[in-house]
Amino acid sequence: MTLPPMHETVVLLVGLVGVLTTASIVAGILSWRAPKPLPSTLVNLNQRINAWWVMVVAITVAFFFGHTGMTILFALISFAALREFVTLTHSRRSDHWVLLGMFGIIIPYQYWLVWTAWYGLFTIFIPVYCFLLMPAITALNGDTERFLERVSAQQWAVMISVYCVSHVPALLTLNVPGFEGRNLLLIAFLIITVQGSDVFQYIFGKLFGRHLLSPSVSPSKTWEGLIGGLVASSLLGALLSFLTPFSPLAAAGVAFIACLMGFLGGLVASAIKRDQGVKDWGHLIEGHGGMMDRADSLVFAAPVFFHIVRYFWTV
Amino acid sequence: MTKLHLRANTFTLLQTVTSVGLSALAWVVTGVRPIWNGSQPSERQRIYFANHASHGDFILLSACLSEKVRARTHAVAAAEYWGKSRLRRFIAEDMLSSVLIHRHWTDETQHPISIMLSVLDQGHSLILFPEGTRNTTDAELLPFRSGLYNLSMARPDVELIPCWIENMSRVLPKGQFLPVPLLCRVVFGPPVAIAPGEERRAFLERARQTLLSLDPRPDRDD
Helix, strand or coil: CCCCHHHHHHHHHHHHHHHHHHHHHHHHHHHHHCCCCCCHHHHHHHHHHHHHHHHHHHHHHHHHCHHHHHHHHHHHHHHHHHHHHHHHCCCCHHHHHHHHHHHHHHHHHHHHHHHCCCHHHHHHHHHHHHHHHHHHHHHHHCCCCCHHHHHHHHHHHHHHHHHHHHHHHHHHHCCCCCCCCCCHHHHHHHHHHHHHHHHHHHHHHHHHCCCECCCCCCCCCEHHHHHHHHHHHHHHHHHHHHHCCCCHHHHHHHHHHHHHHHHHHHHHHHHHHHHHHHCCCHHHHCCCCCHHHHHHHHHHHHHHHHHHHHHHHCC | CCCCCCCCCCCCHHHHHHHHHHHHHHHHHHCCEEEECCCCCCCCCEEEEECCCCCHHHHHHHHCCCHHHHCCEEEEEEHHHHCCCHHHHHHHHHHCCCEEECCCCCCHHHCHHHHHHHHHCCCCEEEECCCCCCCCCCCCCCCCCCHHHHHHHHCCCCEEEEEEECCHHHHCCCCCCCCCCCCCEEEECCCECCCCCCCHHHHHHHHHHHHHCCCCCCCCCC
């Protein structure tokens, strides 16, 4: 019972707008009845909902511009994420040209590789060529002060903000038999299940959270939240299987793995923030929109999701 | 040699286009946002004084002011550098509407204080870098030159607002041409005024400490 793509897109959009509208109304009523000034939980909730509205609008607009629109959107997301990441890490004046290259060469080239569907170079450009050439340029500059720390931070910045993020639009280049022309829906499936999982983990954690998962990394992540979130998002994945080439059972399994990776991404992001907090430069991102705060789970989920689909569903 | 460039009371078209364009560019590259921490945006006459490490400093600071305030606020720049060629002078005066002063003047009409006072007397505000030059040392802030004190003694009604510019030295270090996109903030602190009977050196050091205290991450190790 394959529905035509236009039908699926409309169902999807109406569903998303419905969920978000409900969320906005509920949050609005809660904020209206709450004492002023608003408690931080409510402020946080309102910010999250607004961020989702922006996300849905941005992705919908990109959706209608197809492959090119999606590729440009995620290149811009990489730009914002990389800017945040580099701002947080230590760099010296001698790193200027390497940093410029990360923004001016690596981002455009990696997304050009996505756009032209050059899979062979897309997967190795950053982990092989940039990995070797960036420290070489830094060494040629002759500044050895905290060399390994600077070089590692640069590698991490491009791997996380560019390489991992670029796997989302790269889903458009996969050739799944019987699924031609509908790859945009794979992106929708990935983003909705992973973002949904974040919400479910938050809700289950608030309702039933007793046992902290990793108290030294995050005071808010609990076993109950994780298990409840993963179960709920796997069910959501099965419900959304009509968007994908997967059977409902396979969709649940793929969603489970993607959301587990997403959880690990959030954990690693917390560890990084903790680490920077110790060094006392943690306030930098506050108020700046925090692209990494919204994208940390997607960053970890996207490459694994991409390779699962590529391995099991493409020819 | 130094001519006063405030021909009209408002920006020329070129200056408006430049200022809007540069502010937009500053936002795209640095996502700059102002933090008003002890003072508020206002149209009253002010001297904004800031730390200085990059040519981008004044662009970043202006980008935090409203269009209306920006049109009546002028950065003070060194004539030795910006007056060197016709192109530089054109950029500094006709595009950025800066006020050029000579660090080493010979002629009384070139006296920096009298040039800056004449701008203040037209009701305009100034952006001043009291370190006198771009700081490329490891020190966070160099000692202040006397200009800030002399201006405030002469025009005590003008508010002195300290502005800490964060990260710009990493975005556009001295000697570089292309900016690296990094997030920046400008922290505007509480006004500083000369206390009755306060001596020059004491005031300059106090103003310097007030500016330093605005750095939101003083333990930064880079």
